[in-house]
Amino acid sequence: MQDLEGITVVALEQAVAAPYASGRLADAGARVIKVERSEGDFARGYDALVKGESAYFVWLNRGKESIRLDVKKPEDHAILDRMIASADVFIQNLAPGAAARLGFGSDALLARFPRLIHCSISGYGDDGPYRDQKAYDLLIQAESGLCAINGTEDGVARVGVSVCDIAAGMTAFQAILQGLFARARTGKGRAINVSLFHAMADWMNVPYLQTRYGGKPPARVGLKHPSIAPYGAYVCADGKSVLISIQNEREWVRLCAEVLENAALASEPRFVDNSLRVANRPALEEEVAAVFARHSRDAMIERLHNARIAFGRLSDLEDLLAHPQNRLISVTTSAGEIEMLAPGAVVNGETPIFGPVPALGAQDERLRTEYGTPARDRKVST
Numbered sequence: 001m002q003d004l005e006g007i008t009v010v011a012l013e014q015a016v017a018a019p020y021a022s023g024r025l026a027d028a029g030a031r032v033i034k035v036e037r038s039e040g041d042f043a044r045g046y047d048a049l050v051k052g053e054s055a056y057f058v059w060l061n062r063g064k065e066s067i068r069l070d071v072k073k074p075e076d077h078a079i080l081d082r083m084i085a086s087a088d089v090f091i092q093n094l095a096p097g098a099a100a101r102l103g104f105g106s107d108a109l110l111a112r113f114p115r116l117i118h119c120s121i122s123g124y125g126d127d128g129p130y131r132d133q134k135a136y137d138l139l140i141q142a143e144s145g146l147c148a149i150n151g152t153e154d155g156v157a158r159v160g161v162s163v164c165d166i167a168a169g170m171t172a173f174q175a176i177l178q179g180l181f182a183r184a185r186t187g188k189g190r191a192i193n194v195s196l197f198h199a200m201a202d203w204m205n206v207p208y209l210q211t212r213y214g215g216k217p218p219a220r221v222g223l224k225h226p227s228i229a230p231y232g233a234y235v236c237a238d239g240k241s242v243l244i245s246i247q248n249e250r251e252w253v254r255l256c257a258e259v260l261e262n263a264a265l266a267s268e269p270r271f272v273d274n275s276l277r278v279a280n281r282p283a284l285e286e287e288v289a290a291v292f293a294r295h296s297r298d299a300m301i302e303r304l305h306n307a308r309i310a311f312g313r314l315s316d317l318e319d320l321l322a323h324p325q326n327r328l329i330s331v332t333t334s335a336g337e338i339e340m341l342a343p344g345a346v347v348n349g350e351t352p353i354f355g356p357v358p359a360l361g362a363q364d365e366r367l368r369t370e371y372g373t374p375a376r377d378r379k380v381s382t
Helices: 017-027 055-060 074-085 106-112 137-143 163-186 196-203 205-214 249-259 263-267 274-279 281-292 297-306 317-321 364-371
Strands: 008-012 031-036 064-068 089-092 117-122 190-195 231-235 241-245 310-313 328-333 336-341
Touching: 008 017, 008 074, 017 031, 017 055, 017 064, 017 089, 017 117, 017 163, 031 074, 055 336, 064 364, 074 364, 089 163, 106 117, 106 190, 117 163, 137 163, 137 196, 163 190, 163 196, 190 196, 196 205, 231 281, 241 297, 249 263, 249 274, 249 297, 274 281, 297 310
Parallel strands: 008 031, 008 089, 031 064, 089 117, 117 190
Antiparallel strands: 231 241, 241 310, 328 336
16 A cells, blocks of 8 residues: 555646646655646646657656646536545645636635645745746746856856756645645644745755855855865866865865875865865865876776765766666656656665556546536545
8 A cells, every 4th residue: 555545636737846746646646636728737848858748747747647627617617626625635836816716725625625735836925026926947046046056157057957846846745745644633634835936945045044144145166166175076087077075174184195195285274174275266176186187087986985085977968877876667658668767765665656647638538427426426536
């Protein structure tokens, strides 16, 4: 039996953040009914690179059932209402205020279904001057200050994955699980509000605190670390790069003696502690980079390994495809079996089950039959 077997989730969702949350609930065994427009979740059309399917959609929607509804039509509105009446969790990420106007806001639904866990995902939350503003991942990367600390000395940059959407989805997932746990104790549901901005703002607390209380915004330093040195990528004699991370003074001494073969460098006045190394970073980088440039990456990795210095190869996507640490899963789609990277958590002794990615409206007929009549006249599926 899976952990969330017997839990029903209705998700009026699109794009990334809400599908991430509902997708993790599906992985845990919940029944997730995905409600889509007639044309489908627009993430289905982000690309067609996975045997004709969208990479984002395949990643986020395994194990769900798909039904197409036009909730502005009375018949379809009533079907969604009946779904929610039998659900444990309702997730929505419509445009600001849209769910409430349709009668599916948290106040209205919790008044009728006090055990419901109601989760709304928005761009900026329910309060504040930006509450009605449209929001997408890159826009929130910019608004939250993330772009300002990401990039190089020459300019800001976008994080290459939808990190704000993912942060919001992760936040919603954990809040929903917490809500289900609390309901088991109290018998009461709750309304949860998650926004992309606030999820990412929480992740921005270190630069926020450094700036507010230290008066020093972190610099954009590319593959270096704004407050630790040496910490970054160094090009080796074969043109390949390796990153190193020095976390304390013991490691700094070992790096100098065993990797750079210059023990005296550790006690050089400009480099005797981390603050001085950061302040004198250009001179420090020159010393470290010169040694790496004289040896192949494999030779430097051997030195780093022997000295117990943390390192990482600067991998491209081809390297990721062949990475020896990969764990892979297989998921069924309408285009056939798809192999993808596995979720991060492993439960010892458990074999995870991953359901198929639904074609658009794959469960239309069955779900319309199941929910097309009032609850008193039908059997509720478990």
